[in-house]
Amino acid sequence: MSLLDIHNLNVRFGGRDAPPVVEGLDLSIDAGEVLAIVGESGSGKSVTMMALMGLIDHPGIVTADQMQFLGHDLLTIRGRKRRQLIGKDMAMVFQDPMTALNPAYTVGYQIEEVLRQHLNLKGSAARKRALELLERVEIPAAESRLDAYPHQLSGGMSQRVAIAMAIAGEPRLLIADEPTTALDVTIQAQIMDLLLALQRDQGMALILITHDLAVVAETARDVCVMYAGQAVEKGHIPTLFDAPAHPYTEALLAAIPEQGQGERLATLPGIVPGRYDRPTGCLLAPRCPYVQNRCQKRPALEPYDRGAVRCFFPRNMAPGEAPSVSAEHRLEVGGHHYAH
Structure with missing residues (x-):
């Protein structure tokens, strides 16, 4: 059994009939x-993790077929x-350490x-x-920082304190939500190196939420x-980056500056x-350069040899590698339509 198993996660705000902000999401990690x-x-990354942590308050509604962590049912606990x-x-570890830390208490008090x-x-x-935790996250003059307040620390130091608090209980799973967003480039690299070192040393599972694909290529x-709240592609590094199957993944990779030459x-x-304002069919259809009439229907996330993809016309498919289509969608699509 995986450390974390999520099946068919849905998050809505404003009642069970409200449109979903996270829809039909499956995730697992060992x-x-x-x-x-x-x-x-706006893709639903942070909302997904907030639902996992139990931080979605009314009028938010979280439903799932399964949401288990270490054998505990997170829907009922x-x-x-x-x-x-x-x-x-x-x-x-949250995006903005200055809002994650309480300004009224010292760093030492909050960790304690x-x-x-x-x-x-x-x-x-x-x-x-x-x-010891402040030293573990490489804060200089750590002893003097115990009695400091958050406003007396730089952004990078504040994020290190937030990481120290997160690992204080020796977690089995650490979620890092855009942990370097508010930091300058050199500090970003230091924080990512720190998180990965902690992950390796403590044997933690790490879920990294980011829009920085360069970081993903080096870490995950x-x-x-x-x-738009759906998983549109799943796969392994580097295969997914070398041959993205979904047009959206392809577009994200094309927008990396190093790729622009x-x-x-x-x-x-x-x-x-x-x-x-969600489209009735494929949610990417209004923006997709490869849109066709069939995209007026909603595709399912279908498995194939290299992962899973939510697209009727996936990219970079070798002969015979098309996703295994469910009977419901085979009637709509037909196997010969998959290859571009």
């Missing part, structure tokens, strides 16, 4: 693995049992609070462990590409559809 979730802003699990065995809650450490033992083994970067016209 101990020690690194999974990257990529896509534009409540109260003290959830608090023992979330923050200890599963932890999250996690240690009191999840490891029952108090007093000098908690302070000693807090210092598995990738889930999301668009001095030419004008490729762009995808339009924006990610909101929950109230």
